[in-house]
Amino acid sequence: MHPPSTQTRTCRPSRSELSPVLALAANFDPNQISTKREISAAAINVSGRQRMLSQRTALLSLRLVCNQDRAEQEKLRHQLLLDIDLMETSHNGLLNGDEKMKLSGHLSEALLAMYFEPPFNLDREIRNYIAQVRALAQASTTELTQDNPHLRYIQDAASTQLLIALDAVVNQYQKDNEAQQLALDIDRAELYCQSCAATAAAKVQAEKLEKALQELKQTQAQLIHSERISSLGQLVASLAHEINNPVSFVHGNLSFANTYVQHLLELVRVYDEQYPQPNRAIQEKIEEIDLEFLSQDLPQVLSSMTVGIDRICQIVRSLRSFSRIDENEMKPVNLHDGIDSTLLILQNRFKAKNNRPGIEVIKEYGNLPLVECYAGQINQVLMNAIANAIDAIEDRIDQGSCFNPKIEIVTAVVGQSALIRIADNGIGMTEEVRSRLFDSFFTTKPLGKGTGLGLSISYQIVVEKHGGALWCESTPGQGTEFKIEIPLRQGVRAQTTLVSTASPLVWAVSDENPNILDKEVKGKKLLF
Ligand SMILES: Nc1ncnc2c1ncn2[C@@H]1O[C@H](COP(=O)(O)OP(=O)(O)OP(=O)(O)O)[C@@H](O)[C@H]1O
Ligand SMILES: [Mg+2]
Incomplete structure (x- = not known):
């Protein structure tokens, strides 16, 4: 006592x-x-x-x-x-x-x-x-x-x-x-x-207080993120909608214009055959407009306009597919469409700029079936991973490193899951950064450029909402590779079959399989 x-x-x-x-x-x-x-x-x-x-x-x-x-x-x-x-x-x-x-x-x-x-x-x-x-x-x-x-x-x-x-x-x-x-x-x-x-x-x-604080932080992060995402999604969707109407109008009429032009040119040819000796005024006009060149060039102009409008239609389709704000349920989705539309939206960032060469994007798509998921959310994950890869490459270039910047995107079916691998040869990350990667608000980017929410939200989307897994391998100064695993069908959870053993900086997160060489680090399940 x-x-x-x-x-x-x-x-x-x-x-x-x-x-x-x-x-x-x-x-x-x-x-x-x-x-x-x-x-x-x-x-x-x-x-x-x-x-x-x-x-x-x-x-x-x-x-x-x-x-x-x-x-x-x-x-x-x-x-x-x-x-x-x-x-x-x-x-x-x-x-x-x-x-x-x-x-x-x-x-x-x-x-x-x-x-x-x-x-x-x-x-x-x-x-x-x-x-x-x-x-x-x-x-x-x-x-x-x-x-x-x-x-x-x-x-x-x-x-x-x-x-x-x-x-x-x-x-x-x-x-x-x-x-x-x-x-x-x-x-x-x-x-x-x-x-x-x-x-x-x-x-x-x-x-209890500590737990409540953590939950509050997460909710706050999620709110900020969903606010950001939903405004981005809405903006993209409304832009796509606004562009879509006039573009369809032009696209629809272009084929008529093509036919009419063909008819008119045909008429001119018939006139030319029937009246081989036109009067002086017609003769002068023919020379002024260079009828012969015009007749040859106009169909080509029209066909390049068709190519252009087809491209605009494709961009609009991608924007709509990217935003997908109307989809609240899981649906079978073509993940390659998601990757392509994300790449299209980020296209401008791959181009060569004053201080750097263009970023090469290498795609190796496997034979993926449709994957049951929230397409809009998965697109956000892809968007963040690819944007992070571009940022990392730019950071390495800013350090004065000379290399051919590239991002590789590979997809495959592994077991019952679809695997997307996004690898860059950017600046890579240190052990300290790696250990805090999924913390809400953790960022190494300057104010205004990063909020530090991308990966914490990606974790929630992939691991918690889809029962998938996320891996990250990184070597400082050489690059980073993210692997995203999403079950093909919900109910079949991720198998985390691809645990790498090579690098000390390999780590993966999965709610389902915490036992693969599991190690508790700061409350997270890190699998080595
Ligand atoms: N491919 C990568 N290469 C190197 N570092 C990376 C890579 N991806 C993420 N990081 C590091 O992880 C940090 C957190 O990434 P995360 O996507 O969560 O936030 P962010 O990109 O900084 O901000 P946000 O995504 O909210 O705009 C980054 O600031 C960066 O330091
Ligand atoms: Mg990010």
Whole structure:
């Protein structure tokens, strides 16, 4: 029941182990405890001394009566008076308290009964005894005989009723002391238990708060991200919609225009055949417009316009497919369409710029079936991974490194999942960056360029919403490869079959298969 002693420990106790002890100390005033102990010990001592004084005074009384030497008698009288004074002071101290002797004067019920009630009536016994001893000590020499009544009283009391009463009182002081100590110990033990319970409750509370904080952070991140994504999606969708109408109009009419132009050119040819000698005004016009060149070039102009409008239609289709804001359910989706539309949207970022060559995009598409997923969300994952790859390449170029920038996108079916591998030869990442990759708001990019939400949201989309897995392999200064695994059908969760063992910077995350060489790092399951 006692709190653990810090002295018996072989190692330093932890803060949490100490906290109940600290709480206990806060509730217990050690000075108060030791004062209580001292008072208790003093009462036992003084009551014991009373017993001793009663025996000594009885002996001195006998010696006084038996001694014939006057000088010796005086000495004994003096000693007797000193002892009996001390006995009286001690007695008063025990009953009324005495600061010098550290006596409180607080008596238990049992002690009060012993002092003032039969069978002991100790107060009366002691005072009578003191009076008798004083009387003997002050008696004339002639009165100092063996049958002196004071002496007889003293001898009798000291060996019977006074002795019995004093013994009982000393015992009672000891019992009271033990009871007091026990009560103190129980109090302390109860307080200790309360402190432990309070500490445990505080710990649980702190854990709850920590969890709530994490959830709040995640929700905040998700809100910001979904706000960003939904505004981007809406913007793209409305742009695609706005462009789509006039473009379809042009696209639809272009084939008529082509036919009409063919007809008109045919008419001109027929005119030319029927009237080989046109008049002067017609002749001048034919030369002015260079009819021969126009007739040859116009069909080509029209066909290049058709190619252009077809391209615009394709871009509009990609934009619509990318945004997919109308799709709230999982649907079988062609992932290659998602990759292509993402590449198209990012097309401008692949082009050569003043300070850098163009980024080569190498696509190696496998034979993927339709994959059951939220297409819009998967597109966001792809968008973030490819944009990160471009950023990493630009960072490496900014460092003055000379290389042929490229991004490889490979797809394949692995087991029951589709695997998309996006590899870049950009700046790569350090161990420190790698370990925090999926933390919300973690970014190494300057303010305004990155929010640090891309990968944390990607994790939620791929791992939590689709039951897939994400891997990242990276070598600082050389590049990074992300692997995204999505189950072909929901209900068949990712198998995480492609765990690489080559690089120390390989890691993967999967909610389903935490046991593949699982290692807990900062609460995340990292698979090596
Ligand atoms: N391909 C990569 N090469 C090197 N570092 C990368 C790569 N992808 C991600 N990182 C690192 O991981 C960090 C977090 O990426 P994440 O996509 O979560 O956020 P972000 O790109 O910084 O910002 P956001 O995606 O919100 O615009 C990046 O800041 C970068 O340091
Ligand atoms: Mg990003």
